Amino acid sequence: MNAALKNKPDSVGYAFFDVDDTLISVKSMLSFQDFWYERFSEHQAKERYYMDLRQHMHENASWEVLNRLYYQHFAGRRVADVEQCGEAWFTHMEENHPDLFHAVPLAELKRHQDEGREVVFVSGSFPAILKPVARVTSVKHILSTLMEVENECYTGRILTPQTIGAGKAEAIKIFLASVNGVAEHCYAYGDDISDLPMLQSVGKPTVVRGGRGLEQRAQELGWRIISPV
Template identity: 40%
Template sequence: MIVRRIAFFDVDETLIDLKSMFSFRGFYFRQLWGQESGAKAERAAARRIEHQVLQGHERSTINTLFYEDFRDHQPELVSEAVETWYAQERARPGFFIQPALDALQAHQRCGDEVAFVSGSATQFLAPLAAELGVSHVLANRLEMHRGRFTGQLIPPQTIGVGKRQAALSLMSELSAEPNNCFAYGDHLSDLPLLMSVGTPTVVARDPALIQHARQHGWPILWPAIATQGGKP
């Protein structure tokens, strides 16, 4: 009997050294409206998010608010901008978090399925998934109506417990036993995902998650400061 194994990877600050959502939004706004107006729009959007954080709202609420900025935008223009943004960021030194990239490629060499599980959007992660040969992208899907984004997400939302639900659904679909699977994350909000598999691994960034990993004997990957761009 073939044992199916899946390795689930959070993306932002686990596999790559930025938050793809926020990085792309800033790039996209500047591309749409020019450097000055785009930067002003980005600052206003960032202040709305910061206000929600200060109010103590959960990450899922903040995540939902983020995508409202894309209401009435055309999917084709967003996808074109994503390709340009990704090429720019990909050329930057230290784009990949090398220990996590090494782990992903090791899973692929072993024949494991690899899946992204992210609060980012499927559109934003498409070039990364294509480059790394990842066919399962469990990420937020932007709702469309009459050829434009509505600013809403199509359930389920892939953040917090939503990541766990998405992972369990894929494991069921591929007949993979959770105890045989792997997960990688960098933030305490990744705990539901990490706890849904037999082998969780923490990418060191969040002190609270690092402490949890130490208490439970989980592996920890320590990113090094890169001096040159990684190659997949």
């Protein structure tokens, strides 16, 4: 971490953004897998992945369980191939989805940057597809799922903290400790009930409408609620 960032006044704070369905209008992980299987002829692996998805993806699914299950399907993939495919995926999304970014949360992100806050992505997704999103939004910091690597290939296991559910709050705590940040001065944006621990970990939470179960909880807590568009 550079000295300038470490000396940033605490009162400025940081703005933490969930990405999928909060800032962008797609679930990046699922979209990426569709894109991957269109590019690579892995028929048996594709069948296993979609079978797992049908079995475990439902309204009350545990995002933590789904997250770990999802990354198991990366076992054996070359890191370089995934990184290249991540860039190609984002280019494809930009070209084919003019509504890729939610207008209102994107405006909030830019407002925080204009006011001198550092924006930080906090996502259960992974760097190869978050980096292009961060690049076009001038976001320098990403707290995301990190996959274990052996011999330049993914093993299918993820490292800690798992940046979903309570793990998002843990990742934010570690990040703020590294930059002398004060949680009470920070903002956070999320859309899903799994984002609740992240939102509770800062002083200024905002909920984006449309996710599972979070809007009602936000109303009970008196939190700010915004529409995605």
